[in-house]
Amino acid sequence: MLRKLMKHELRATGRVMVPMLLITLICAVGGNLSVYHLVESGSVVLNFLGIMLLTAFFAALAGTFIVSFVLMIRRFYQNLLRDEGYLMMTLPVTVNTHVLGKLLVSVFWAAVTAITALLAMFILMFELEYVDLIFYDLGEMLALLQFDDLYLMDYAGHAALFVIEVMLLLVAADACLCLQLYAAMAAGHSFTHHKGLFSVAAYFVFAAGWSILKNGAQRVFYLAAPDGIRLGLQNISAFAATHINMLAMLLLTVIPAALWYAVTIWFLKHRLNLD
């Protein structure tokens, strides 16, 4: 059922996101033309056109991120908590599957938006003469790599791990933001009146609650952690410290995400109030 829900969710969101992403890429081509040919052409008209194309590119880029974010909220709100909810919440599908489907598709579009933004920036800055340079530099880098150099390989391994950790953290942070908004909307819509207002209030209450909980837990850990652990943490390598730090950040993102997920499910299961 998750696959089917995601298929329809991708169809519903894709009709908005795909044109937005394509517009961003087309604007990036216009921006490239502007950077390398129009802005410094000496002609007032071409100069103005160049500035317009560049403005359009940055507007499209910002617009894609905004649309992706708004769509994530709007799909949950309209598809589950408003009129379409009468259709969706009476499907033979569990609440878990509904929330998971929405979450996965939101994270997917956030990732696609980020990749498209990187691609668009690459297109904006791209020039043919750079291609040779890029391949030359890549060749130089590969030539420098000595696979039998243990120190270098260790360094490369840590760097690769760090990149994976950053990507995981970004995905987890996006999922956490989605789930916090879902939880706030689910809680706010359990009230009979002023559902929007209660949703906003729930968002801030949840954020404040988590902040208090997190700070309290950190304080307890600091006071209660055995000296061995504290001393051990002070005497580790820079690489290990970085990974421990990333792991801690990942945990501090995944824990609230799991909490918001549970809150969302509880409200949709026990306090659903479609009227």
Next chain:
Amino acid sequence: MNILTCKDLTKKYGRKTALDGANLTIESGHIVGLLGPNGSGKTTLIKLANGLLTPDNGSVEVCGMRPGRETHALVSYLPERAVLPLWMTAAQTVDFYADFYTDFSREAAQEMLAHLQIDPKQRIRQMSKGTREKVQLIMVMSRRAKLYLLDEPIGGVDPATRDYILNTIISHYNPEAAVLISTHLIADVEKILDDVLLIRQGQVVMQAPVDRIREEQGMSVDALFREVFKC
């Protein structure tokens, strides 16, 4: 076999009690009219049976189960409002129902769409209010469900379409299933009803077969409704 059972079912919206300890049972093979004036709790009862609202007290069961994923597979629900996503075409709506309901008949849906001259490629957004309601009803009646919960199925359509809708209900519903039709257009639905359930201020005031009402009270259901709910 009991398809729908409500025991002391209560639902409050703030201080207002929409359903006040309602007790009722609906058996398979019956078409039941849920009749009552506006605000009497008809829609609330149907929403509770679908799990769209949570009861404050009492219980509601469909085929012996509390509303949830299992009962959703058994219930075909027509809400009183337009709920189909506006961006979908009629054909995509058929795909959607076929994807999620194993008892959905694609052929029946396509046949009804063709009969009502609804273009499968037309988007819901481009359809009139009446056509949207027809598409919604077609989807609901194309299922072989155990229980059909129809909330105001003929409320917003012209008399000719009303006849078509009522004929569709009779001809497409599974004879082993139960149908609960909520409406206040009693004269139109009376001819297809087996039983009636009168509801007033959230309480079930009468549940009886239509034939018995005619025999014992000597009046039609429409006349009885007017007498019971006289202002």
